Amino acid sequence: MSTKRIGILTSGGDCPGLNAVIRGAVKACHQLGYDCVGFLKGYEGLYDPVQYVHLTPQSTRGILSQGGTILGSTNKGRFAATVGIQDRKELDPALVAGVKQTISQLAIDGLICVGGDGSLAVAQQLHESGVPVVGVPKTIDNDLSATAFTFGFDSAIECATDALDRLHTTAASHERIMVLEVMGRHAGWIALHAGIAGGGDVILIPEIEWNYEHVCHKILHRESQGKKFTLVVVAEGAELPGGGLVGEANDGAQMKLGGVGRAVAAEIERRLHRETRLSVLGHLQRGGQPTTFDRVLATQFGAHAVRLVKEGRFGEMICSQPPGMTSVPIIEAVHEIRRVDPHGPGVQAARALGISFGDRPADEIGQDIFDRLEPAAHLVHGHLQPTPAADEAPLLPAASESSQPTPGPGVAATVLSAQADEPLEEDEERLADEVLDLVAEADEAIHGDPLADLDDNPPQPAVDADQQGEPEAPAARSPVELPETPTVALELDNAEEEAADPDDSDDDDCGLPDLSFAQAELAERIAAAAKASRDSAPNSPALDESMKDLDAEELAAKPGPKASAKPAARGADKAAGKEPADDLDTEVDRLDDARSALEAALLD
Structure with a gap:
Protein backbone atom coordinates (compact mmCIF):
# COMPACT_ATOMS: atom_id res chain seq x y z
CA MET A 1 0.00 0.00 0.00
CA SER A 2 1.50 3.29 -1.11
CA THR A 3 1.80 6.13 1.40
CA LYS A 4 0.51 9.56 0.60
CA ARG A 5 3.02 12.39 0.45
CA ILE A 6 2.14 16.00 1.17
CA GLY A 7 4.29 19.02 0.34
CA ILE A 8 4.26 22.38 2.11
CA LEU A 9 5.82 25.77 1.37
CA THR A 10 5.71 29.28 2.83
CA SER A 11 5.65 32.23 0.43
CA GLY A 12 5.48 36.01 0.61
CA GLY A 13 6.43 38.12 3.58
CA ASP A 14 7.20 36.33 6.82
CA CYS A 15 5.16 36.73 9.99
CA PRO A 16 4.80 35.11 13.41
CA GLY A 17 2.97 31.78 13.21
CA LEU A 18 4.46 30.28 10.03
CA ASN A 19 6.38 27.67 11.99
CA ALA A 20 3.22 26.79 13.92
CA VAL A 21 1.48 26.02 10.61
CA ILE A 22 4.39 23.79 9.50
CA ARG A 23 4.39 21.97 12.83
CA GLY A 24 0.60 21.45 12.76
CA ALA A 25 0.71 20.03 9.23
CA VAL A 26 3.66 17.73 9.99
CA LYS A 27 2.05 16.32 13.13
CA ALA A 28 -1.26 15.77 11.34
CA CYS A 29 0.57 13.94 8.53
CA HIS A 30 2.36 11.77 11.08
CA GLN A 31 -0.95 10.80 12.73
CA LEU A 32 -2.38 9.79 9.33
CA GLY A 33 0.74 7.93 8.25
CA TYR A 34 1.62 10.41 5.47
CA ASP A 35 5.06 11.60 4.44
CA CYS A 36 5.69 15.34 4.50
CA VAL A 37 8.27 17.37 2.57
CA GLY A 38 8.94 21.08 2.79
CA PHE A 39 10.02 23.17 -0.20
CA LEU A 40 12.57 25.89 0.53
CA LYS A 41 12.30 29.58 -0.37
CA GLY A 42 8.65 29.46 -1.26
CA TYR A 43 7.66 28.62 -4.81
CA GLU A 44 11.26 29.02 -5.93
CA GLY A 45 12.07 25.63 -4.40
CA LEU A 46 9.63 23.91 -6.73
CA TYR A 47 11.69 24.28 -9.89
CA ASP A 48 15.22 24.80 -11.17
CA PRO A 49 16.70 24.02 -8.76
CA VAL A 50 14.27 21.91 -6.75
CA GLN A 51 14.98 22.36 -3.04
CA TYR A 52 13.15 20.43 -0.36
CA VAL A 53 13.64 18.68 2.99
CA HIS A 54 11.83 15.83 4.71
CA LEU A 55 9.80 16.98 7.68
CA THR A 56 9.08 14.83 10.72
CA PRO A 57 7.81 15.52 14.23
CA GLN A 58 11.44 15.29 15.41
CA SER A 59 12.71 17.87 12.89
CA THR A 60 9.94 20.33 13.81
CA ARG A 61 10.33 20.00 17.56
CA GLY A 62 10.52 23.31 19.43
CA ILE A 63 9.47 25.56 16.54
CA LEU A 64 5.97 26.39 17.84
CA SER A 65 7.06 29.56 19.60
CA GLN A 66 9.65 30.64 17.02
CA GLY A 67 9.01 33.51 14.65
CA GLY A 68 9.77 33.37 10.95
CA THR A 69 9.80 30.10 8.99
CA ILE A 70 12.28 27.23 8.96
CA LEU A 71 11.57 26.71 5.24
CA GLY A 72 12.43 30.25 4.20
CA SER A 73 10.26 32.54 2.09
CA THR A 74 10.40 35.19 -0.61
CA ASN A 75 8.03 37.71 -2.14
CA LYS A 76 10.19 38.31 -5.19
CA GLY A 77 11.58 36.27 -8.03
CA ARG A 78 10.04 34.30 -10.87
CA PHE A 79 6.79 33.48 -9.07
CA ALA A 80 5.88 37.02 -8.02
CA ALA A 81 2.19 37.79 -8.65
CA THR A 82 -0.15 40.48 -7.43
CA VAL A 83 -3.87 40.59 -6.79
CA GLY A 84 -6.43 42.75 -5.05
CA ILE A 85 -6.02 46.40 -5.98
CA GLN A 86 -3.72 45.56 -8.89
CA ASP A 87 -4.27 43.02 -11.64
CA ARG A 88 -2.99 39.48 -11.42
CA LYS A 89 0.30 38.74 -13.13
CA GLU A 90 0.27 35.58 -15.21
CA LEU A 91 3.07 33.10 -14.61
CA ASP A 92 5.43 31.94 -17.32
CA PRO A 93 4.00 28.69 -18.78
CA ALA A 94 7.48 27.16 -18.62
CA LEU A 95 7.52 27.67 -14.84
CA VAL A 96 4.12 26.06 -14.46
CA ALA A 97 5.23 23.08 -16.53
CA GLY A 98 8.36 22.72 -14.39
CA VAL A 99 6.32 22.75 -11.18
CA LYS A 100 4.01 20.03 -12.53
CA GLN A 101 7.03 17.92 -13.41
CA THR A 102 8.44 18.28 -9.86
CA ILE A 103 5.11 17.36 -8.28
CA SER A 104 4.90 14.28 -10.48
CA GLN A 105 8.48 13.13 -9.88
CA LEU A 106 8.22 13.45 -6.09
CA ALA A 107 4.75 11.82 -6.08
CA ILE A 108 3.21 14.74 -4.19
CA ASP A 109 -0.47 14.02 -3.55
CA GLY A 110 -1.19 17.52 -2.30
CA LEU A 111 0.71 20.81 -1.97
CA ILE A 112 -0.05 23.16 0.94
CA CYS A 113 0.70 26.77 -0.02
CA VAL A 114 0.94 29.20 2.90
CA GLY A 115 0.77 32.86 1.88
CA GLY A 116 -1.13 36.09 1.46
CA ASP A 117 -3.17 37.39 -1.47
CA GLY A 118 -0.26 37.42 -3.93
CA SER A 119 1.02 33.97 -2.97
CA LEU A 120 -2.48 32.50 -3.10
CA ALA A 121 -2.93 34.03 -6.57
CA VAL A 122 0.05 31.89 -7.65
CA ALA A 123 -1.55 28.85 -5.99
CA GLN A 124 -4.75 29.52 -7.95
CA GLN A 125 -2.86 29.56 -11.24
CA LEU A 126 -1.15 26.29 -10.35
CA HIS A 127 -4.52 24.77 -9.46
CA GLU A 128 -5.94 25.86 -12.82
CA SER A 129 -3.00 24.05 -14.44
CA GLY A 130 -3.75 20.80 -12.66
CA VAL A 131 -1.46 20.98 -9.63
CA PRO A 132 -3.24 19.62 -6.48
CA VAL A 133 -2.91 22.59 -4.14
CA VAL A 134 -4.70 23.83 -1.02
CA GLY A 135 -4.23 27.27 0.54
CA VAL A 136 -3.53 28.59 4.03
CA PRO A 137 -4.11 32.34 4.55
CA LYS A 138 -1.12 34.28 5.88
CA THR A 139 -1.00 38.08 6.16
CA ILE A 140 -0.47 40.46 9.02
CA ASP A 141 -2.79 42.93 7.24
CA ASN A 142 -5.81 40.63 7.89
CA ASP A 143 -7.25 41.68 4.53
CA LEU A 144 -8.40 38.36 3.02
CA SER A 145 -12.17 38.52 2.63
CA ALA A 146 -12.96 34.82 3.10
CA THR A 147 -11.55 34.40 6.61
CA ALA A 148 -12.36 36.25 9.80
CA PHE A 149 -8.73 36.24 10.95
CA THR A 150 -5.31 35.48 9.53
CA PHE A 151 -2.43 34.43 11.75
CA GLY A 152 0.22 37.10 12.22
CA PHE A 153 -2.35 39.86 12.57
CA GLY A 287 9.30 39.37 13.68
CA GLY A 288 9.35 37.86 17.13
CA GLN A 289 7.29 35.17 18.81
CA PRO A 290 3.65 34.66 17.82
CA THR A 291 0.98 35.49 20.35
CA THR A 292 -1.10 32.75 21.93
CA PHE A 293 -3.98 33.50 19.56
CA ASP A 294 -1.75 33.22 16.49
CA ARG A 295 -0.20 29.97 17.72
CA VAL A 296 -3.61 28.34 18.13
CA LEU A 297 -4.97 29.69 14.84
CA ALA A 298 -1.87 28.75 12.83
CA THR A 299 -1.76 25.23 14.29
CA GLN A 300 -5.40 24.69 13.38
CA PHE A 301 -4.77 25.98 9.86
CA GLY A 302 -1.91 23.50 9.38
CA ALA A 303 -3.88 20.51 10.65
CA HIS A 304 -7.03 21.32 8.67
CA ALA A 305 -5.01 21.92 5.50
CA VAL A 306 -3.97 18.27 5.72
CA ARG A 307 -7.66 17.40 6.10
CA LEU A 308 -8.44 19.19 2.82
CA VAL A 309 -5.76 17.14 1.07
CA LYS A 310 -7.10 13.93 2.59
CA GLU A 311 -10.61 14.78 1.37
CA GLY A 312 -9.35 15.75 -2.09
CA ARG A 313 -10.67 19.31 -1.85
CA PHE A 314 -7.99 20.90 -4.00
CA GLY A 315 -8.18 24.51 -5.09
CA GLU A 316 -9.67 25.50 -1.71
CA MET A 317 -8.32 27.61 1.13
CA ILE A 318 -8.86 26.85 4.80
CA CYS A 319 -10.50 29.74 6.62
CA SER A 320 -11.60 30.66 10.11
CA GLN A 321 -15.27 31.39 10.61
CA PRO A 322 -15.69 31.17 14.39
CA PRO A 323 -16.60 28.88 15.93
CA GLY A 324 -15.95 26.66 12.91
CA MET A 325 -13.07 26.01 10.53
CA THR A 326 -14.31 25.90 6.94
CA SER A 327 -12.90 26.27 3.44
CA VAL A 328 -13.64 28.29 0.31
CA PRO A 329 -12.31 28.22 -3.25
CA ILE A 330 -9.02 30.11 -3.46
CA ILE A 331 -10.34 32.27 -6.29
CA GLU A 332 -13.05 33.58 -3.96
CA ALA A 333 -10.55 34.21 -1.19
CA VAL A 334 -8.27 36.42 -3.29
CA HIS A 335 -10.98 37.99 -5.46
CA GLU A 336 -11.75 40.80 -3.01
CA ILE A 337 -9.73 42.58 -0.35
CA ARG A 338 -11.44 42.86 3.04
CA ARG A 339 -11.17 46.49 4.06
CA VAL A 340 -12.22 48.51 7.09
CA ILE A 365 -16.27 63.66 15.84
CA GLY A 366 -19.10 62.34 18.00
CA GLN A 367 -21.95 63.35 15.69
CA ASP A 368 -24.07 60.60 14.09
CA ILE A 369 -21.60 57.88 15.02
CA PHE A 370 -24.21 55.16 15.59
CA ASP A 371 -26.48 55.84 12.63
CA ARG A 372 -25.86 52.42 11.09
CA LEU A 373 -26.41 50.20 14.10
CA GLU A 374 -28.53 47.07 13.60
CA PRO A 375 -32.28 47.39 14.40
CA ALA A 376 -33.03 46.90 18.07
CA ALA A 377 -34.46 43.56 19.08
CA HIS A 378 -37.64 43.27 21.09
CA LEU A 379 -38.90 40.67 23.51
CA VAL A 380 -41.34 38.02 22.28
CA HIS A 381 -42.45 35.25 24.65
CA GLY A 382 -39.46 35.90 26.89
CA HIS A 383 -36.96 35.59 24.01
CA LEU A 384 -35.17 38.29 22.06
CA GLN A 385 -36.37 38.40 18.46
CA PRO A 386 -35.11 40.72 15.70
CA THR A 387 -37.42 43.53 14.70
CA PRO A 388 -39.17 42.47 11.47
CA ALA A 389 -38.26 44.47 8.41
CA ALA A 390 -40.84 46.65 6.70
CA ASP A 391 -41.22 44.24 3.80
CA GLU A 392 -41.48 41.14 5.99
CA ALA A 393 -44.70 39.64 7.29
CA PRO A 394 -45.47 40.70 10.89
CA LEU A 395 -44.98 38.19 13.66
CA LEU A 396 -48.64 38.47 14.70
CA PRO A 397 -51.55 38.85 12.24
CA ALA A 398 -53.08 42.26 11.72
CA ALA A 399 -56.35 43.22 13.40
CA SER A 400 -58.32 42.52 10.22
CA GLU A 401 -56.62 39.17 9.64
CA SER A 402 -57.39 36.92 12.58
CA SER A 403 -56.12 33.41 12.86
CA GLN A 404 -58.59 31.02 14.49
CA PRO A 405 -57.40 27.89 16.29
CA THR A 406 -59.84 24.98 16.23
CA PRO A 407 -61.46 24.73 19.69
CA GLY A 408 -62.24 21.54 21.57
CA PRO A 409 -65.77 20.22 22.18
CA GLY A 410 -68.07 22.81 23.72
CA VAL A 411 -65.38 25.45 23.86
CA ALA A 412 -65.76 28.73 22.04
CA ALA A 413 -62.89 29.83 19.87
CA THR A 414 -60.89 32.79 21.10
CA VAL A 415 -59.43 34.78 18.27
CA LEU A 416 -56.31 36.76 19.01
CA SER A 417 -54.87 39.40 16.77
CA ALA A 418 -52.40 42.17 17.40
CA GLN A 419 -50.46 44.78 15.56
CA ALA A 420 -46.88 43.69 14.95
CA ASP A 421 -45.48 46.97 16.22
CA GLU A 422 -47.18 46.79 19.63
CA PRO A 423 -45.21 45.25 22.52
CA LEU A 424 -46.64 41.97 23.74
CA GLU A 425 -46.69 43.13 27.37
CA GLU A 426 -49.12 45.96 26.50
CA ASP A 427 -51.33 43.48 24.60
CA GLU A 428 -51.48 41.19 27.65
CA GLU A 429 -52.40 43.99 30.02
CA ARG A 430 -55.03 45.40 27.67
CA LEU A 431 -56.39 41.90 27.12
CA ALA A 432 -56.72 41.35 30.87
CA ASP A 433 -58.50 44.68 31.41
CA GLU A 434 -60.92 44.05 28.56
CA VAL A 435 -61.77 40.54 29.77
CA LEU A 436 -62.37 41.88 33.30
CA ASP A 437 -64.69 44.51 31.88
CA LEU A 438 -66.47 41.83 29.89
CA VAL A 439 -66.89 39.71 33.05
CA ALA A 440 -68.44 42.64 34.90
CA GLU A 441 -70.82 43.46 32.03
CA ALA A 442 -71.92 39.85 31.59
CA ASP A 443 -72.25 39.26 35.34
CA GLU A 444 -74.45 42.31 35.70
CA ALA A 445 -76.55 41.39 32.66
CA ILE A 446 -77.08 37.77 33.75
CA HIS A 447 -77.50 38.22 37.53
CA GLY A 448 -78.80 41.72 37.54
CA ASP A 449 -77.45 44.70 39.45
CA PRO A 450 -77.66 43.79 43.18
CA LEU A 451 -77.85 47.42 44.30
CA ALA A 452 -80.54 48.22 41.78
CA ASP A 453 -82.56 45.19 42.88
CA LEU A 454 -82.37 46.35 46.50
CA ASP A 455 -83.47 49.88 45.69
CA ASP A 456 -86.15 49.23 43.08
CA ASN A 457 -87.30 45.63 43.74
CA PRO A 458 -87.45 44.57 47.41
CA PRO A 459 -86.91 40.87 47.97
CA GLN A 460 -89.96 38.75 47.09
CA PRO A 461 -90.52 35.08 47.76
CA ALA A 462 -89.91 32.85 44.80
CA VAL A 463 -93.09 31.77 42.94
CA ASP A 464 -93.42 28.59 40.93
CA ALA A 465 -94.15 29.01 37.29
CA ASP A 466 -97.20 26.68 37.65
CA GLN A 467 -98.76 28.81 40.39
CA GLN A 468 -98.29 32.18 38.82
CA GLY A 469 -100.66 33.55 36.32
CA GLU A 470 -100.09 35.09 32.99
CA PRO A 471 -96.70 36.79 33.37
CA GLU A 472 -96.38 40.37 32.44
CA ALA A 473 -94.22 41.17 29.52
CA PRO A 474 -90.92 42.31 30.91
CA ALA A 475 -89.92 45.86 30.31
CA ALA A 476 -87.72 46.29 27.33
CA ARG A 477 -84.13 46.63 28.36
CA SER A 478 -81.46 48.04 26.12
CA PRO A 479 -79.22 45.23 24.95
CA VAL A 480 -75.84 44.96 26.62
CA GLU A 481 -73.10 46.03 24.25
CA LEU A 482 -69.98 43.90 24.39
CA PRO A 483 -66.78 45.97 24.39
CA GLU A 484 -65.22 46.29 20.96
CA THR A 485 -61.53 45.52 20.73
CA PRO A 486 -59.12 44.88 17.90
CA THR A 487 -57.25 42.28 19.91
CA VAL A 488 -59.99 40.06 21.38
CA ALA A 489 -62.96 38.63 19.53
CA LEU A 490 -65.40 36.01 20.83
CA GLU A 491 -67.01 33.67 18.32
CA LEU A 492 -69.42 30.80 18.89
CA ASP A 493 -69.10 27.29 17.59
CA ASN A 494 -71.79 24.66 17.51
CA ALA A 495 -71.03 22.59 20.60
CA GLU A 496 -72.96 19.61 19.32
CA GLU A 497 -71.08 19.57 16.03
CA GLU A 498 -67.77 19.85 17.86
CA ALA A 499 -68.73 17.00 20.19
CA ALA A 500 -69.77 14.83 17.25
CA ASP A 501 -66.45 15.33 15.48
CA PRO A 502 -63.80 16.15 18.11
CA ASP A 503 -60.90 15.20 15.84
CA ASP A 504 -61.93 17.51 13.01
CA SER A 505 -59.27 20.08 13.72
CA ASP A 506 -56.17 21.35 12.05
CA ASP A 507 -53.03 23.15 13.00
CA ASP A 508 -54.08 26.60 11.79
CA ASP A 509 -53.18 28.00 15.20
CA CYS A 510 -49.48 27.28 14.73
CA GLY A 511 -48.88 30.87 13.70
CA LEU A 512 -50.39 32.33 16.88
CA PRO A 513 -48.18 33.29 19.80
CA ASP A 514 -48.23 30.92 22.74
CA LEU A 515 -50.06 32.73 25.54
CA SER A 516 -50.10 29.80 27.93
CA PHE A 517 -47.68 31.59 30.24
CA ALA A 518 -50.28 34.38 30.70
CA GLN A 519 -53.48 32.33 30.86
CA ALA A 520 -53.04 31.19 34.45
CA GLU A 521 -52.40 34.73 35.65
CA LEU A 522 -55.37 36.08 33.66
CA ALA A 523 -57.71 33.42 35.05
CA GLU A 524 -56.67 34.24 38.62
CA ARG A 525 -57.15 37.97 38.04
CA ILE A 526 -60.60 37.42 36.49
CA ALA A 527 -61.73 35.13 39.31
CA ALA A 528 -60.36 37.49 41.98
CA ALA A 529 -62.01 40.52 40.40
CA ALA A 530 -65.38 38.76 40.04
CA LYS A 531 -65.27 37.51 43.64
CA ALA A 532 -64.30 40.95 44.94
CA SER A 533 -67.21 42.48 43.00
CA ARG A 534 -69.69 40.00 44.49
CA ASP A 535 -68.28 40.32 48.01
CA SER A 536 -68.54 44.11 47.92
CA ALA A 537 -72.24 44.03 46.95
CA PRO A 538 -75.04 43.64 49.63
CA ASN A 539 -76.61 40.23 50.03
CA SER A 540 -79.51 39.68 47.65
CA PRO A 541 -81.66 36.73 46.69
CA ALA A 542 -80.64 37.52 43.14
CA LEU A 543 -77.14 36.16 43.90
CA ASP A 544 -76.30 32.47 44.41
CA GLU A 545 -74.48 32.21 47.75
CA SER A 546 -73.00 28.82 46.81
CA MET A 547 -70.97 30.38 43.99
CA LYS A 548 -69.10 33.00 46.00
CA ASP A 549 -66.14 30.84 47.02
CA LEU A 550 -65.67 28.97 43.76
CA ASP A 551 -62.38 29.33 41.90
CA ALA A 552 -62.13 30.00 38.18
CA GLU A 553 -62.35 26.40 36.96
CA GLU A 554 -65.22 25.48 39.35
CA LEU A 555 -67.11 28.62 38.37
CA ALA A 556 -66.77 27.72 34.70
CA ALA A 557 -67.86 24.12 35.28
CA LYS A 558 -70.98 25.06 37.32
CA PRO A 559 -74.27 25.15 35.38
CA GLY A 560 -75.77 28.48 34.45
CA PRO A 561 -77.21 30.55 37.36
CA LYS A 562 -80.88 30.32 38.27
CA ALA A 563 -80.98 32.77 41.15
CA SER A 564 -82.26 35.65 39.13
CA ALA A 565 -86.04 35.70 38.79
CA LYS A 566 -85.88 37.56 35.53
CA PRO A 567 -84.03 34.87 33.56
CA ALA A 568 -86.33 32.27 35.15
CA ALA A 569 -89.33 34.21 34.01
CA ARG A 570 -88.04 34.29 30.50
CA GLY A 571 -87.51 30.51 30.65
CA ALA A 572 -91.11 30.10 31.81
CA ASP A 573 -92.33 32.16 28.90
CA LYS A 574 -90.55 29.88 26.49
CA ALA A 575 -91.88 26.75 28.26
CA ALA A 576 -95.44 28.08 27.90
CA GLY A 577 -94.94 28.62 24.22
CA LYS A 578 -95.05 32.39 24.51
CA GLU A 579 -92.29 34.10 22.65
CA PRO A 580 -91.09 37.42 24.10
CA ALA A 581 -90.18 40.33 21.92
CA ASP A 582 -87.46 39.77 19.30
CA ASP A 583 -85.12 42.22 20.96
CA LEU A 584 -85.36 40.29 24.22
CA ASP A 585 -84.57 37.03 22.41
CA THR A 586 -81.55 38.67 20.88
CA GLU A 587 -80.48 40.06 24.24
CA VAL A 588 -80.81 36.70 26.00
CA ASP A 589 -78.96 34.90 23.23
CA ARG A 590 -76.11 37.41 23.36
CA LEU A 591 -75.84 37.12 27.13
CA ASP A 592 -75.83 33.30 26.99
CA ASP A 593 -73.26 33.40 24.25
CA ALA A 594 -71.04 35.78 26.21
CA ARG A 595 -71.31 33.57 29.28
CA SER A 596 -70.32 30.44 27.30
CA ALA A 597 -67.38 32.21 25.68
CA LEU A 598 -66.11 33.47 29.04
CA GLU A 599 -66.38 29.98 30.52
CA ALA A 600 -64.35 28.61 27.61
CA ALA A 601 -61.70 31.31 28.04
CA LEU A 602 -61.41 30.51 31.75
CA LEU A 603 -61.08 26.80 31.01
CA ASP A 604 -58.26 27.53 28.55
Missing part, protein backbone atom coordinates in the same frame (compact mmCIF):
# COMPACT_ATOMS: atom_id res chain seq x y z
CA ASP A 154 -2.71 39.54 16.32
CA SER A 155 1.07 39.50 16.79
CA ALA A 156 1.43 42.64 14.64
CA ILE A 157 -1.22 44.44 16.73
CA GLU A 158 0.60 43.40 19.90
CA CYS A 159 3.82 44.92 18.57
CA ALA A 160 2.16 48.19 17.48
CA THR A 161 0.23 48.50 20.74
CA ASP A 162 3.41 48.03 22.77
CA ALA A 163 5.07 50.77 20.68
CA LEU A 164 2.19 53.18 21.38
CA ASP A 165 2.40 52.42 25.11
CA ARG A 166 6.07 53.37 25.05
CA LEU A 167 5.56 56.46 22.90
CA HIS A 168 2.79 57.65 25.20
CA THR A 169 5.11 58.18 28.15
CA THR A 170 7.83 60.01 26.24
CA ALA A 171 5.29 62.15 24.34
CA ALA A 172 3.64 63.21 27.60
CA SER A 173 6.99 63.96 29.23
CA HIS A 174 8.18 66.30 26.44
CA GLU A 175 4.74 67.51 25.26
CA ARG A 176 5.41 66.27 21.75
CA ILE A 177 3.36 65.03 18.83
CA MET A 178 4.29 61.45 18.04
CA VAL A 179 3.54 59.89 14.63
CA LEU A 180 3.67 56.09 14.40
CA GLU A 181 3.68 54.46 10.95
CA VAL A 182 2.43 50.87 10.84
CA MET A 183 1.88 48.36 8.05
CA GLY A 184 -1.33 48.08 6.05
CA ARG A 185 -1.05 48.32 2.26
CA HIS A 186 -4.71 48.17 1.25
CA ALA A 187 -6.47 47.93 4.62
CA GLY A 188 -6.07 49.79 7.89
CA TRP A 189 -6.84 46.97 10.31
CA ILE A 190 -3.52 47.18 12.16
CA ALA A 191 -3.73 50.96 12.55
CA LEU A 192 -7.35 50.79 13.71
CA HIS A 193 -6.90 48.03 16.29
CA ALA A 194 -3.56 49.27 17.59
CA GLY A 195 -4.83 52.85 17.72
CA ILE A 196 -7.77 51.84 19.88
CA ALA A 197 -5.74 49.49 22.09
CA GLY A 198 -2.81 51.90 22.49
CA GLY A 199 -4.77 55.07 23.17
CA GLY A 200 -4.14 56.83 19.86
CA ASP A 201 -5.71 60.24 19.27
CA VAL A 202 -5.63 60.32 15.45
CA ILE A 203 -5.84 57.29 13.13
CA LEU A 204 -5.25 57.64 9.38
CA ILE A 205 -6.18 54.63 7.22
CA PRO A 206 -6.60 53.96 3.48
CA GLU A 207 -10.39 53.56 3.72
CA ILE A 208 -11.19 57.09 5.01
CA GLU A 209 -10.21 60.29 3.22
CA TRP A 210 -8.59 62.83 5.51
CA ASN A 211 -6.98 66.25 5.43
CA TYR A 212 -4.40 68.13 7.46
CA GLU A 213 -6.87 70.80 8.63
CA HIS A 214 -8.92 68.29 10.61
CA VAL A 215 -5.81 66.55 11.99
CA CYS A 216 -4.39 69.86 13.21
CA HIS A 217 -7.77 70.90 14.61
CA LYS A 218 -7.83 67.73 16.71
CA ILE A 219 -4.34 68.50 18.08
CA LEU A 220 -5.33 72.07 18.99
CA HIS A 221 -8.57 70.84 20.52
CA ARG A 222 -6.59 68.55 22.82
CA GLU A 223 -4.33 71.42 23.81
CA SER A 224 -7.37 73.52 24.71
CA GLN A 225 -8.33 70.75 27.14
CA GLY A 226 -4.89 70.81 28.76
CA LYS A 227 -3.49 67.80 26.86
CA LYS A 228 -0.15 68.91 25.45
CA PHE A 229 0.73 65.77 23.50
CA THR A 230 -0.90 63.75 20.71
CA LEU A 231 -0.41 60.26 19.29
CA VAL A 232 -1.02 59.86 15.55
CA VAL A 233 -1.20 56.37 14.01
CA VAL A 234 -0.96 56.17 10.22
CA ALA A 235 -1.13 53.10 7.96
CA GLU A 236 1.51 52.90 5.26
CA GLY A 237 -1.22 52.62 2.60
CA ALA A 238 -3.04 55.82 3.61
CA GLU A 239 -3.16 58.22 0.68
CA LEU A 240 -2.14 61.85 1.15
CA PRO A 241 -4.88 64.50 0.96
CA GLY A 242 -3.71 65.47 -2.52
CA GLY A 243 -3.98 61.85 -3.63
CA GLY A 244 -1.41 59.17 -4.20
CA LEU A 245 0.60 56.71 -2.13
CA VAL A 246 4.05 57.33 -0.69
CA GLY A 247 6.73 54.82 -1.62
CA GLU A 248 9.09 53.57 -4.28
CA ALA A 249 7.77 52.30 -7.60
CA ASN A 250 9.21 49.05 -8.93
CA ASP A 251 8.93 48.06 -12.56
CA GLY A 252 6.76 44.99 -12.95
CA ALA A 253 6.03 44.72 -9.23
CA GLN A 254 3.95 46.37 -6.56
CA MET A 255 5.08 49.70 -5.13
CA LYS A 256 7.30 49.46 -2.08
CA LEU A 257 5.31 51.53 0.40
CA GLY A 258 6.80 53.65 3.16
CA GLY A 259 7.23 57.30 4.03
CA VAL A 260 3.68 58.53 4.61
CA GLY A 261 4.43 58.92 8.32
CA ARG A 262 7.35 61.20 7.57
CA ALA A 263 5.17 63.36 5.28
CA VAL A 264 2.46 63.65 7.95
CA ALA A 265 4.93 64.55 10.73
CA ALA A 266 6.61 67.19 8.59
CA GLU A 267 3.35 68.87 7.60
CA ILE A 268 1.99 68.93 11.17
CA GLU A 269 5.21 70.53 12.41
CA ARG A 270 5.14 73.10 9.59
CA ARG A 271 1.53 74.09 10.27
CA LEU A 272 1.44 74.11 14.08
CA HIS A 273 5.09 74.80 14.93
CA ARG A 274 4.97 71.95 17.43
CA GLU A 275 7.78 69.52 18.05
CA THR A 276 6.88 66.34 16.13
CA ARG A 277 8.67 62.99 16.06
CA LEU A 278 8.26 59.94 13.80
CA SER A 279 8.57 56.23 14.56
CA VAL A 280 8.33 53.58 11.83
CA LEU A 281 7.82 50.04 13.06
CA GLY A 282 8.43 48.39 9.70
CA HIS A 283 9.54 44.78 9.97
CA LEU A 284 9.39 44.78 13.75
CA GLN A 285 5.73 43.85 13.21
CA ARG A 286 6.73 40.74 11.26
CA ASP A 341 -15.84 49.65 6.93
CA PRO A 342 -15.85 53.45 7.53
CA HIS A 343 -19.21 53.02 9.27
CA GLY A 344 -18.45 49.69 10.93
CA PRO A 345 -18.36 48.92 14.65
CA GLY A 346 -14.60 49.46 14.98
CA VAL A 347 -14.71 52.97 13.53
CA GLN A 348 -17.88 53.76 15.47
CA ALA A 349 -16.25 52.73 18.74
CA ALA A 350 -13.16 54.81 17.95
CA ARG A 351 -15.25 57.90 17.21
CA ALA A 352 -17.20 57.32 20.42
CA LEU A 353 -13.86 57.53 22.25
CA GLY A 354 -13.09 60.84 20.57
CA ILE A 355 -10.50 59.46 18.14
CA SER A 356 -10.18 61.47 14.94
CA PHE A 357 -9.85 59.93 11.48
CA GLY A 358 -8.98 63.30 9.96
CA ASP A 359 -12.26 63.51 8.07
CA ARG A 360 -14.16 65.99 10.28
CA PRO A 361 -13.45 68.76 12.80
CA ALA A 362 -12.69 67.75 16.37
CA ASP A 363 -15.97 69.14 17.71
CA GLU A 364 -17.97 67.02 15.25
